[in-house]
Amino acid sequence: MTLTRLKNPGGIVDLKEVVGEGAYGKVHRGVLKNLKQIVAVKIIPIVPEEKEEIALELQVLAKFSSHHNIARFYGGYFQPVPREDKDGILRKQLWLVMQYCANGTATRLVKALRKPKPKHVIAYIMKEALNGLAYLHDNKIIHRDIKGGNILLTRGFRVKLVDFGVCAQLQHESSKRDTVIGTPYWMAPEVIMCDLSPPGTVHYDARADIWSLAITAIELADGEPPLSKMPAMKALHKIPSNKPPTLSSNHKWTKYFYEFLVVALKKNPTKRPNAEQLKSHPWLAKVEEEKSLETLRHLAEEYLPKPKEFKHREWFAEDDVRQNGEDDMRATDNLAKMRNFSEAAIVTTLQQRYAKDIIYTDIGDILVACNPFKSIDIYNRNFQEVFSASNQQRNPFPHVYNMAQATMRSLVHSGQNQCCIISGESGAGKTETAKYFVRQLLYTAAHHASGAFDATQWSSLEQRILASNPILEAFGNAKTIMNNNSSRFGKFLLIKFDTRHRLQGVSIAQYLLEKSRVVQQGPSERNFHVFYYLVSGNDITAERNALLLNTSLDFVYLGGTSTENLAALEDMGQDEAVKGYATLMSEMLALGFSGAELVEVKLILALILHLGNVSFGVVDGAESAEVFGLAALKHCSSLLGVELDVLSRALTKRVTVLRGEEMVKPLKPFQAEDNRDAAAKAIYGRLFAWIVTRINNTLLPDLEEEMREVGVLDIFGFENFRLNSFEQLCINVANEQLQYYFNQNVFAWELEELKSEGVNVANITFENNKPLLDMFLQRPHGLFAILDEESYFPQATDESLANKLHTNFANANKYYGAPKSSHTLEFSINHFASQVHYNLPGFLEKNRDRLSEGVERMLLECGIPLVRMFFRHEVGATGIMGSNWQADIDRSNATTVLRSLTPDKFRNQLRRKASMDRAALTPQAAPQHGKAKKAPTVSTHFRQSLTDLMSKMMQAQPHFVRCIKPNPRQIGDRFEEEFVLRQLQYTGVMQTVEIRKEGFPVRLDFDEFVRRYQVLGYRPGALLEESKAQLACVKILTQAGIEQNSQGASRSSVWELGKTKIFLKYFVTDRLAAQLEKHGEAAVSLQRAAKGFWARRNLKRLRLERD
Template structure:
C-alpha cells in the first residue's frame, strides 16, 4: 500500500468522523504516534499507520484520470473529485470508467453540438472526461471491430443516471444520424429514439424523497446500426414499473409526473375531462406535495404532447391516453360506506363514480359492481359475493394500478413499433438506465426488487472490472499483487436460490390461500436463520434485513404477498374490455382460457427475476463500459459536496477496488500502432533489435494473440507508477 510519513513537516491525511478525511501537517513525532495540525484547524494525535501520505503536487483543479495520481487511496480520490466538482468539472476517469458527480444545475455549453463535434473520433482520454467520449469509444469499437457494446449507467437514486443516459443517446443519435427521414412520420429514427425519453419520463418518473425526477422503472435501450454505422432501428425494454405509486404516495413525494401535467393542461382539456384542482384528488394529495420546484407542469404537458407526436402517437391516441389518466384520478375519489346487506358496500356518492364511468366509456352500474362485488364460479353454480368497504377500496386501487400498468405498456410498445427494429442489424449499442439502490424508512416489495437489480449489476461489474481484469493478468503471467474484492454471489443466492431463497419462499406463500405476511415472515426466519446475510430485527415481528453489497436494508413484509401476485380481477377485465372507447377496450383484450396456464402460478418477483436473467444474458454478448454516477449531497442542491456521502457510494459501488486494480495493474490498453507511435522515441535502440526478429506489427499480433502484454521486451518508463502502459 502507501507508506505513511513520520517526519515533521510532511503532509498527511487523517481520518475524521465528520469529513471522512482531513489533510494536515505533521508537527510532532513520538515513536509510532504523530501529532497532525489539520488545515481545517483541528489537531489529531494518531498512529502513523492510520494515516495516508498527501500528494502536494496535485494541482488545485485535480487530475482528469485518477490513475495518474501518485497515491490512489481514499482521501486522494475523494479530494480529487471534490476539487473538480467545485470548479464544475463533474466528470473524472478511473482508467476506462467514468465517474460523474451530479451538479444539480445546468452547465452551459457542455452538451451542445459543438461539443459533439469536438469528441467525434478523438482518442479516448485525449480530451476532458465526458459521456460523449465513452459513447464515441463504444461507437468506434463497434464500427471497427464489429462488436456490440453496452454502456451501464449506475448509481443511487438522485445521482443523475437518467440525464447521463440521455446524454449518451444524444451523442449516438448524432453519430448514427441520417439525412433521409422516415417518410411515414417525417421523423428520423434517431429523433424518435431521443423523443422517447421525455414521453417515458412523463409516465414513468416521479418525485421521491431522494430525487425530484426518479425513474420508477428500469430501461434498457438497444440502438441498432447498419453496416455503414447509421441507426437503423431501436428497441426499448422496460422493467418493473412501480404500480403502487398510482394510488399510494409517501409523504413529500409525488405520483407520476403525467397526472400533474394533465391537471395543468389548457382550459379546454380540463373542461373536457371534468378535472379540478389537483389537491382535490386522493391519488395526488396524500403527500401534501403538488408543485415541484423548477418544474412547470403546464409547459411540460405541451412538451410531452409534442414528443408523443414525434414517437408516433397520434392525436386521437393522445386524447385517449389522457382520458384514461383523468378516469384514474376520478376513480381514486370513489369512497365506500356500508351497504344494506351484511359486509356489503356502496359508493358514498355517485359523482366520482359517474365521471369515471363516462371517461372509461363503460356502464356506471357495471363499474360499481366490479368494485363492490365478486363473482365466484363453482361447478354447481355462480355466486355473487359482496365486498365490505375496506375490500371495495382495495378493489378500486387494484383497478387503478391495473389500468395504469396496461397504459404504460401500451406506450412502450407503441414507441417500439413506431421506431421499428432492423432485422438485418448485426450490431447494437445498449444504454442501461435502471433504478439505483434504495433504502428508506419503509422498504417494501418494490425496494426489494430494485435492490435485487443492483445486486445483479454489481455482480456484473465485479466480474468484468475486478475479476476478469485480474484473470487477464494471470493468463498473461504479469507480476502484480492480487486485489481482494467483496463478492456478492452469496447475497444473490440468498434471494434467488431454489428452493429456500427469499423469492421461492414468497412464491410458495402466495400459492397458499391462508398465507399472511406473518406466516411468510416466520417461514423466512426458520429457513434462513443461519444465513449470515439475513437477519431478523430485534424489535420487529415481521420485518427482515438483508445485508446487501451497499449496506443493510430492512424490509417490511406487510404488502409483499399482495404485490407479488400477478392476477387480473375478472370483473375489471370484463368491464374495460367492453368499453365503448376502442382504445380502452384494446388495452384489455379478452383472456384466452388456458388450463395449463391457470394451474401454474407466475409471480411478479419470478417474472422480474427472469427478465433480469435475460438482461444479464444480453449484456454478456456485448463489450461493457461503465459510468458510475455519484450524488454529492442529499439536499439535491448545487455546490455541496458531502465527503462521507460520496465515499460511501464509492465503497458500495466497488469503485475503491476498481481504483486499486488500476493502481496495481495496467488500466490502459493501446493498439500496437498507437503504442509504438507514442513511445518509440523512449527506447529506439530496443525497438530496432525487436523488429530484427519481428518483421511487422502484424506478426507481433499473431505471436501475442493481439495483446500488447506478451511478446514485448521487459522495459519500463522510469518514474511511471504504472509502467509504459500508461505513459
C-alpha cells in the same frame, strides 16, 4: 440552520485527548470510525444566546473550507446528550470535525525558535494566511480573530486558518459591521471604536482583518503582540490613540518587512489595502515556498518536540492533496494514474474537481460522474465536435461524450455488441447521463457513416429518439424524497446499426414500473408526473369539463380529499405542469401518436384518478362492501362507458369461473379498495407498456439484415427510505445484480484469466455478492421462491410469510436479519450498499398483483378501445406488447365522452378502421377463463426480466459510468465528503482504481488480436501462420510504437503475453484504434487518387477513340 437535524457523532468519530481550546470550545484529537484516520474535533457547548455565532461557524466551514489555506472541514454533528461545559453546566453540544494539524499553532512555533526568527519563514506564514483571508473576503466573510493561535501548521508545515467562532458574514462587499469582537491585542482601532462611540456611528469591514494580520506578523517576529505586557482592557483604550505599532529594535529586519507593516497598519481603514492588494507587496511576493518549507523542517527538528506518531494516518494528509498541483485539475483526470492513492485522496481529488465544475473523472476506462445539480455549459455542439473529431491517442479529457466516442470506436473495431451501464444512487444523475451519452452516440454515428457530419440525418434521428425521453419521464418518473425526477422504471435502450455502422433504429425495453405509486405515495413524494400535467397543465376547457378535472386536491391518488392536513400535500407547481403538458403533447405528436390516441390517453389517466375517489363502506352492520358516495362511481361509469351497476358489481364482488360455473363472493370494504387499486394499477401498467411499444414501432422499422447493437442501461438506483416495501426490494436486488455484473467484468474474470494464463498481478480483493443474490434468486429455497409459494396459498398472511422467511434465513444467512420481536413484521438485508429494513405488510398482495376476473371482464367490454385492447394482450419480459396489438383496436364501441372529445377529422377514420379491426380479430385474442394455470407473480416476472436484461448485457462488451450524488439535498456546489465516501466504498472504487493501475482489462486471443490489428504491422493481404500468432502480436505492437515497458504507465508493463492470450492496459486499444483510423483515412485517400487516375485515363482513351 437547525443544529438538531445534524447526525449524532457517536457512529462517526472516536474522541481522544484534548489538543487545544478555541473561542467557543475545546479541541480534541479524534479518529474517524469509517476511514480510521486522525481528525480534530472542536466541541462547542450550545448556549442559546450564542446559537447564531455557532451556526455561522458551521456554515462558514461547510461552504468555505475547500481553500488550501483553511483547515478542511469534514462535517458537523449534534450531540443530544447534555455534558458539562467548563462552567459545570450541562449543555448539548455541536461537534465540528476537521483536518488535524499536527505541528500546532504558529505562536507555538515561533516561541520555540531562537531569536532572531528567520524572516523568510515569517513572510511565508503571512503570505499563506493572507491567501486564506483573501478567499474569505472574496466570499464576504470577516474572520475577526486573526492571531498566531488561529494559524495552524500541518505535519507538512502547510498553513491553515482556523477558529471561525467570531467571524462575520457581510451581505455584499461594501457592507460594514459594528460589533466589537475579537482578541484585544490584535483588534483594529475601528473595531474598538465601535464600543467607545455612540451606537451606529463607527463601522468596520474586512480590512480589520488586515490590521490583525500585521499585528500577528509582529507577534511572530517579537514573540508577542504589541502592548501585551499591559492588561487587555488598558490595551483596548491605547490602541485607537497610539501610533501604529512596529517591530522592536532588538533585531534589524528587512525594509520590506517594515514597509509591509506601515502599509497594513494604517489607522484610517480606508487607506489600508484589502487582502488582494496586499498580496502583491514585495515582502510577500519574494517568498520562496520550497526554501521556507525546508527551513521550517530543519528548525522544527532542532527546536520543536517531534509530532506524535499515531496508529492511524491523518485525514486529508498533505501528500494526498497536493501531489498534482492545485491549479492543474487535468493532472487528476485519471485516478488510475495517481502515484499514491487512498480513500481520502480520491475523495479530495473529486471534491477539488467538483469545486471547479469538473464533474467527470476517469478510473482507467471507467467514468465517474458527479451530479452538479446545476446547469454547466459542457454539452454544446463545440464539445460534441471536440470528441467526435478527436483521433488523438489520448482523448481530450473525461466526459460522457468521450465514453460515447469510445463505445462507438469499440463497436467499429471489434465488431462486437456494446453496452453502457450507468449506475448510482437515486438522484445521482443517471437519466441525464444516459441522455447525453445517446445524444453523442448519434452524433458520432452521423460522423462515421458519411465520413463527415451529416446534420440532416443527425437532427432527424436525434429529434425522434430524444423525443421519447420526455414522454417516458412523464409516465415513468416521479418526485421522491431522494430525487425530484426519479425514474420509477428501468430502461434498456438498444441502438441498432448495420454492418457499415449506419444507424437503423432504436428499441426500448422497460422493466419494473413501480405501479403501486399510482395508488399510494410516501410522505413528501408525488405520483407520476403525467397526472399533474393533465390536472394542472391542460388548459383546454372542453377536455377539462368532459374529463371532470379540477385540481389535484380533488383526487385521493394525488394526496387530496383526505382528512389529513392538506398543507403537507406534495403538488406540482402550475408553471412546471403547464410546461410539462405542452412538451408531452408536442413530443407525442412528433413521434406519430395520433390526435385520437392522445385523447384516449388523457381519458384513461382521468379514469384512473376518478377510480381513486370511489370509496367503500358497510350498511346496517353487514360485512359486504357497498359504494359510498356515488358521484365518483358515476364519473368512472361515464368515462369507462359501462353501466353503473356493472362497475359497482365488478368492484365490490369477486367473480370466479370454475368448470364453466360462475361464482360470486361479496368483498369486505378493504378488499374492495384493494380491488379498485388493482384495477387502477393494471390499467396504468398496460398504458405504459403500450406507450413504450408504440414508441418502438416508430423508432424501429422491420429489420432483416444483421444488426450490431449498443445498449444503454438507465435503471433506478439503490434505495433506502424510511419505509421500504416490496418495490424497494426488487429495485435493490436489481442493483445487486448490476453490482455483481460489474464485479465479474472488472475484477473476477480478469483476475481469473491472468492467473490461468500465467500472468502475475497484485493481490486484489473485492466483495463478492453472489451468495446474497443466490439467497434471493435460487429455487426452490430462495426468498422470491418462498414469497411466490406463499402468494399462491389463499390463506397466507403477512405473519405467515414473516415466519417462513425468518425460519429459512435468520440463522442460516449472514445477509438476512430478523427483528428482535416476533410481532414486528419486517426483516433487514445487508446489501452491498447498506443495510435496509423492509416492512412486510403488503408484500403478498403486491407480489400477487392479481386483477379479479370480474374487473378484467368489465375492462374487456368497456367503451375505451385502447383499454379493451390492453387486456387482450400480455406484456412480455421486456415490458412491451406483442406485434399484433395494432390489429386489435376496435373503435366501433366508444364511450360518449370519447366520441365528444375525438376531433371531427378522426371520426370517419375511426369508423372505417373499426370494421377492419373487427375483421382482423382472431379467436386467440379473446380472454380465457377457468383455466387452472397459475398467474405469474410480480417476482416471477421480475426474475424473467432480470434474466432477459442480463442475457443481453452478457453478449456485449461493457462500458461503465458510476454516477455519484455529492449531497443528499440536491444542492449545487455542495460536496459532502462523508456522503460521497460511502458511495465510493460500496461501489468498490478503491479496488477499481487498484485493478486499473495493476491489471489488464483488455484480453484477446492471439489470432483475434492479429485479425483486428494486422494492418498496423504487416502489409495488406499478408498471410500469417496461425502458429506464429503470438510473435505477430509482438510485431504489431512494436510497429505501432507501443513498447511493453512504455514510459508514463503506472507500472512497467503495458501489455503481457499469456499462454493463449495477450493482455493490454485499458489505454492501449485507444492508441491502436487511433492508428487504425489513420490507416483508414490513408486508404480512402489512395482510393480517391486511384479512382481519379482511372477516370482521367478512361476519359483520355474516349477522346482518342472519338478523334
